[in-house]
Amino acid sequence: MSIEVRNLSRQFGSFKALDNVSLHIDTGELVALLGPSGCGKTTLLRIIAGLETADSGSVWFAGEDSTDVHVRERQVGFVFQHYALFRHMTVFENVAFGLRVKHRSVRPSESTIRAKVKELLELVQLDWLADRYPSQLSGGQRQRIALARALAVEPRVLLLDEPFGALDAKVRKELRRWLRHLHDELHVASVFVTHDQEEALEVADRVVLMNSGRIEQVGTPREVWENPATPFVYGFLGDVNQFLGKIEDGQLKADGWTFAAPDYAQAHGLEATAYVRPHEFDVAHREAGREGIPVKLNHVYLAGPSAYLELRHADNGRIIEAQIPESQYRELNLKEGQDLLVRPRQIQVFATPSKAAA
Numbered sequence: 488m489s490i491e492v493r494n495l496s497r498q499f500g501s502f503k504a505l506d507n508v509s510l511h512i513d514t515g516e517l518v519a520l521l522g523p524s525g526c527g528k529t530t531l532l533r534i535i536a537g538l539e540t541a542d543s544g545s546v547w548f549a550g551e552d553s554t555d556v557h558v559r560e561r562q563v564g565f566v567f568q569h570y571a572l573f574r575h576m577t578v579f580e581n582v583a584f585g586l587r588v589k590h591r592s593v594r595p596s597e598s599t600i601r602a603k604v605k606e607l608l609e610l611v612q613l614d615w616l617a618d619r620y621p622s623q624l625s626g627g628q629r630q631r632i633a634l635a636r637a638l639a640v641e642p643r644v645l646l647l648d649e650p651f652g653a654l655d656a657k658v659r660k661e662l663r664r665w666l667r668h669l670h671d672e673l674h675v676a677s678v679f680v681t682h683d684q685e686e687a688l689e690v691a692d693r694v695v696l697m698n699s700g701r702i703e704q705v706g707t708p709r710e711v712w713e714n715p716a717t718p719f720v721y722g723f724l725g726d727v728n729q730f731l732g733k734i735e736d737g738q739l740k741a742d743g744w745t746f747a748a749p750d751y752a753q754a755h756g757l758e759a760t761a762y763v764r765p766h767e768f769d770v771a772h773r774e775a776g777r778e779g780i781p782v783k784l785n786h787v788y789l790a791g792p793s794a795y796l797e798l799r800h801a802d803n804g805r806i807i808e809a810q811i812p813e814s815q816y817r818e819l820n821l822k823e824g825q826d827l828l829v830r831p832r833q834i835q836v837f838a839t840p841s842k843a844a845a
């Protein structure tokens with residue numbers, strides 16, 4: 488079932504938690520809401536679920552206006568970060584709960600409930616834990632049971648709020664891959680909230696980047712990573728170097744380097760910033776006739792297949808961070824204190840927001 492939200496806004500007092508948010512999610516899509524703490528991710532998820540109401544805007548399920556449909560009738564399955572299972576119930580009874588509390592007229596028979604729970608436990612690959620209590624499970628197992636419980640009522644959409652937030656890095660990684668498989672099997676529309684960019688980029692079909700109650704960009708992981716639409720997205724998805732300067736004739740001059748800025752061909756004297764990711768620099772020794780930004784190698788940090796170089800601009804002392812393959816670091820025979828040149832391979836220029844708006 489597709490989900491659509493149109494022009495949603497929500498204020499808490501004078502604080503705008505959501506500011507005119509519109510989004511469409513297709514059946515079968517797994518979408519990540521990604522952004523810093525307090526940007527409105529959970530509020531958006533809760534409004535989609537029907538747990539929270541918007542001040543204005545609408546929520547559509549399968550093309551039908553569901554803004555005023557009660558949470559119970561929306562057929563959504565939820566999983567929250569600290570979604571406590573019922574401690575006094577076995578795993579089996581936890582998963583059966585949503586079916587047992589159905590109104591008598593629609594409640595399945597006991598044998599149907601038992602078959603359904605068994606099937607769900609097999610789906611989350613934990614059927615062997617049916618008789619255990621939540622306290623006898625690991626964190627990852629508990630989250631999978633919470634998912635099985637959410638799925639018991641056959642939700643048409645699955646909403647997950649930081650479902651793996653409280654788990655350690657290794658378990659998180661396993662569970663997010665597993666979620667991806669499960670989602671594909673179920674073919675529902677799923678939305679999950681995360682502030683972990685790696686999690687969003689690895690698992691989701693599309694990523695919705697949120698900031699201060701607004702959507703900054705929606706795209707596939709590749710689109711948002713390769714073509715960040717705004718400075719915020721650039722900064723949020725990984726490390727980035729910034730070069731501040733002024734645009735003249737479609738070029739940004741900053742830190743002794745000329746950055747192409749074709750989007751601003753007509754601008755003159757406009758303040759702007761070039762963004763360069765650490766791995767988008769070529770690094771070379773300084774030689775006569777070779778062009779680049781002159782830097783000194785301050786410090787090298789080796790981490791597995793990559794070498795992280797902390798470089799200091801030779802003229803103004805500003806720090807530039809570069810990342811090169813460890814093999815290249817060895818080939819270049821780099822030593823701390825050496826004079827080097829760096830050349831940006833890929834850049835993006837954005838006008839400084841306040842000036843652009845003026």
Ligand SMILES: Nc1ncnc2c1ncn2[C@@H]1O[C@H](COP(=O)(O)OP(=O)(O)OP(=O)(O)O)[C@@H](O)[C@H]1O
Pocket residue numbers: 499504522523524525526527528529530531682
């Ligand atoms: N019931 C409420 N009353 C007042 N303010 C609220 C309420 N719910 C949320 N807010 C505020 O709205 C903003 C957005 O909250 P929300 O929980 O949606 O953010 P989030 O992006 O999910 O953050 P996090 O990643 O920290 O969970 C926050 O500043 C929060 O303090």
